[in-house]
């Protein structure tokens with residue numbers, strides 16, 4: 001369903017697993033968001049470097065080439081105020097502190113449910129006065 005907060009927002013989905021990536025795209029495109037994709041951390045950093053219009057990044061933690069933690073840190077150097085949300089496997093729940101200490105604005109635990117994802121992104125946008 002189209003969403004007034006997400007419509008027209010540019011969201012970068014960073015996920016190495018193809019079916020997960022397609023799933024996230026399917027959820028988010030219904031909101032009216034504009035979607036970009038990267039399948040590893042290096043590609044994510046390069047995409048942010050070349051596109052100043054990205055509003056939100058949904059970042060997998062376990063990624064090839066550069067992992068999610070390092071990617072978030074590199075992206076922060078390029079775009080200080082970027083909204084970066086980690087997506088993490090349930091088994092990594094103990095990494096909550098590490099995720100929040102690593103510069104992510106928030107995180108979402110897999111499996112990701114459509115309403116939960118949309119709600120989380122909307123809440124972050126509402127609470128983030130710079131956006």
Ligand SMILES: [Mg+2]
Nearest residue numbers: 016060062063
């Ligand atoms: Mg992964």
